[in-house]
Amino acid sequence: MTVVLDTLRLRLHDIAHGRSGDKGNRSNISVIPYTEAAYSLVLEQVTEERVLSLFGHKGASAVTRYELPNLPALNFVIDDALEGGVNSTLNLDLHGKTLSFMLLDLPIEVPMDRVHEFTQGRRKN
Template sequence: MKKKLYDLAHSRAGDKGNTLIVSLIPYDERDYEMLCRLVTAEKVKEHLKEIVTGEIVRYELPGISALQFVCQRALLGGVTTSLGMDTHGKSLSFALLEMEIEIENR
């Protein structure tokens, strides 16, 4: 069954220059392991290919049941150089949550 990430998790995004940092936190901690299996850096890179032009590195934070993605070259140059509407990348958390995954039957 396909589900959008926003049905399973919430997200928060921020910036460091031209780097987007976005978290993925399941509503139910029992979904953390499934998200670790299904939401890879490669799949996020494919999903955000129109936004992120650099490398994406995923960090697992099992102590707080969260994933963090560090996305290089994602903010059109960063806050001080971009003419983009969302220079901090805050709305990009929802772009991640729009990603669909094939979930296992529960």
């Protein structure tokens, strides 16, 4: 019996980078694919529901996803993710700057025959 794997599980950071910021108790995280080809994959798999589930342990109550196809990028606004906000939290990351790394660790299923196409713009460290 031959098993053919048609997808490869990568982390979102393998096909995209991110930026984060804050306003009060809201976190704002942008996800920018390295290639335009990866945008449709990110649209399909990085949903409001998945992001809310990912940040649920931090008390997140809602996620709004904004699609920016001309960039191409996504922007997520996550309510109640900063444990009260900059002036209220005891969290060491007051502004939520590292939250983009948490989102970029999200598993993504990438078609095997398109892995190179989606990851070609990734910087090698």
